[in-house]
Amino acid sequence: MGDREAEHTVPRTELEQIASKISDLNKWREIFSFHGSEISHTTHQRGQGSAGDGALGAGAPAGTRPSDPPCAVPRALLVPPDTGGQPISLEMATSLRKLLFGNVFHIFSCEWTRAYFRFREPYSDLAYALEAGKGGTRTILMAVQAHIIKYLLFVRNTEYTHLERLCRISRQEQGEALAAALADTLWAAGGDGRAVVCLVTAAVRVTPSRDYKADNFTERIQLFEFSEKAAAQEFIFDHINCFKGEGSHGVILFLYSLIFSRTLARVQEDLDCAATPLLKFSFGNITCTQAVLSLLLTGRASPHQxxxxxxxxxxxxxxxxxxxxxxxxxxxxxxxxxxxxxxxxxxxxxxxxxxxxxxxxxxxxxxxxxxxxxxxxxxxxxxxxxxxxxxxxxxxxxxxxxxxxxxxxxxxxxxxxxxxxxxxxxxxxxxxxxxxxxxxxxxxxxxx
Structure with a gap:
């Protein structure tokens, strides 16, 4: 009887070890694949010599060192240093990371960094529609989609009626609708008195410390504050590719803008001093909590709103x-x-x-x-x-x-x-x- 038990125990142990090694291998493969794609993408952008590169210079971006990891955002989507605004500080970046993840060491997954506001084809049955995957960014994309529909149907002046108002729009009108939707949501989060728009610059504004894990994106954030909604909407439209361009990290940028419009302190108050972060990990995915949903719909990050x-x-x-x-x-x-x-x-x-x-x-x-x-x-x-x-x-x-x-x-x-x-x-x-x-x-x- 003991020999028969041994015959079954050894293979099971070996299978468990093999399964564990495969799991570790997949985890590291995803990490290296993500960082490798960042390096490859940035190298490709540097070699293009596009019109967008000229504004930032042909050499390395100002404020970076040869040892800095490359920024995954294409150069054409980085705002020049003379645009203005306020650079993010280490204290702000640390507080932001804690609000989002509950600690300073978690960073966004590939799914989130690749997410941006991408429309269907203009002048089509779904010209008004954003594409949304099945992951955690879907909540934000579809909430913004609702505001886009509100703008196209009930705010924008046009000769078209009913569904024609949604399908007979150009690429420029898609950008205008997205700018209006983002501005409306940020303005509500700012208590109808302010809006903050976050964009990415070439220069690294935050020096990472031992107590903060850099993602080489948050450290480049520049904050632009507006006291009039129309001015915020115009600014967003002028930089709309920073939200709807491939590689822009557009969904993360909007989430950052939403939190800073509300202010870090007020978001913490909305959470009622709860230790629960705004985002949660579920089966390897990062998903939005009800507090984020409330912030998108009501302007307050209350989990019970x-x-x-x-x-x-x-x-x-x-x-x-x-x-x-x-x-x-x-x-x-x-x-x-x-x-x-x-x-x-x-x-x-x-x-x-x-x-x-x-x-x-x-x-x-x-x-x-x-x-x-x-x-x-x-x-x-x-x-x-x-x-x-x-x-x-x-x-x-x-x-x-x-x-x-x-x-x-x-x-x-x-x-x-x-x-x-x-x-x-x-x-x-x-x-x-x-x-x-x-x-x-x-x-x-x-x-x-």
Whole structure:
């Protein structure tokens, strides 16, 4: 019996050792691959001699030493030293890192450093749409997407109506919409009184110390503060490629701008002195916490801001009740029984645009009728549109919502989570706002 046990024990131990070595090998391969691609990309940029290089000089960037690691951001996307602004300090960089990760030694993954605001083709069915992957940056990209839709549908002056306002836009108009969306979000985080825009310079502004792990990106940040939203929006548009250019680290730059617009101290206050950082590690991925989501939607990084709360008042109850609502709303639904409901004032925004958190993934739901949420008569039968950010989606999904259908004939005692009673997750999210509504996909196969 002992010999038989030994025969099984030895192979199992050897397999565990092999599995451990493979895991370590994959980890180091990713690290070396990432740093190798940075060096290769930067070397390629230096050898191009593009028009963008001329502004910074043909030699090494000012403020760098031969021993400095290369910056992964292309030179054409680095702001010249005479642009102005305030350089980031070691104290600011340290506090920022602690707010994001809870310590000063974690840095962003390849997925995050490669993320930027990339639009679909102009003058197409999805000209308004950003591409969003399945990783942790998706939350930020889709929140900004909601603000882009709000701008294109309800703010921008144009001769087009309905969905034409979204698809008949040029590449320049895509940049204008992105600048407006970023400025709106930063301005709200600044309490409607300030906005801070973070860009990257060639010079290293922070000397790393033993107590801070440099990433060769944060140490090059330059902060530009504005006391007028229009000026911030114009500045962002003038430097829009710093957010939508490949290699720009655009999503990280926007997240930094969001935090500095709110201020490091206020973000810490919003967190209620909690030790929980703004980002969390989950199965090797870096994802946004509810505090980041709250900062994107409400301008405050409160982890409890999205839950509970009081109804802002019935539709049409007065201008003050309407003003209390946020411009972009939030709907959330998950199959987990413990999923908490979103507060009523986020389910009823001023305009019919919602960021949707569906089973942990984010997408956008919107309508083209600006008065939809101001007149209850318009909420009987109406149209909404859905975009999930995935490359596989080639057209905007058109949904018809009927809130006066015969839903009361359903057996209310039956559990909707039962397999035979399950409906598409998007429909369940819609029902958190309009209970019992029926949803028609108008010929499109239901997805998400």
């Amino acid at each position: 999205l839950d509970g709360g009081q109804e802002p008042g019935p539709s049409g109850a007065g201008v003050e009740a309407w003003r209390q609502r946020v411009p972009v709303g939030y709907l959330r639904w998950g199959r987990a029984p413990a999923e908490r409901q979103v507060c009523p004032w986020l389910r009823t925004p001023r305009l019919p645009v919602w960021l949707c958190g569906i089973s942990g993934r984010h997408s956008v739901l919107f309508g083209t009728d600006s008065l939809l949420l101001s007149d209850w008569k318009r909420e009987r039968v109406f149209h909404l549109y859905f975009y999930n950010g995935q490359q596989e989606q080639t057209t905007t999904a058109h949904l018809t919502i009927d809130t006066h259908s015969h839903h009361w004939e359903e057996d209310q005692s039956e559990d909707p989570s039962r397999p035979e009673k399950r409906r598409p997750s998007v429909e369940m999210a819609i029902r958190t706002k309009w209970a019992g509504a029926t949803v028609s996909w108008n010929g499109t196969d239901p997805f998400f």
